[in-house]
Amino acid sequence: MTSEKPAAADVAAMPFEKAMAELESIVGDLEKGAVTLDDSVKLYARGKALQERCEKLLAEAEARVEKITIGENGAAKGVAPLDVE
Numbered sequence: 280m281t282s283e284k285p286a287a288a289d290v291a292a293m294p295f296e297k298a299m300a301e302l303e304s305i306v307g308d309l310e311k312g313a314v315t316l317d318d319s320v321k322l323y324a325r326g327k328a329l330q331e332r333c334e335k336l337l338a339e340a341e342a343r344v345e346k347i348t349i350g351e352n353g354a355a356k357g358v359a360p361l362d363v364e
Contacts, residue, residue: 309322
């Protein structure tokens with residue numbers, strides 16, 4: 280990893296796409312094995328924070344998803360909360 284990132288402070292404000300892109304970059308760096316043990320631990324900690332941010336944003340998005348309800352005539356009649364199970 281070329282630049283030092285602040286702890287998890289900025290992660291809490293990241294949009295999903297940015298957090299996911301950085302997480303993918305961290306996974307790539309760790310898979311290459313070209314970082315020191317100390318840097319690997321730091322990268323893992325940041326990756327964990329990014330993973331939690333992504334999971335939180337996905338859960339929030341899922342809660343907002345609605346399904347279209349269909350009336351007896353086959354036409355859309357409204358929306359209802361998504362059944363999450």
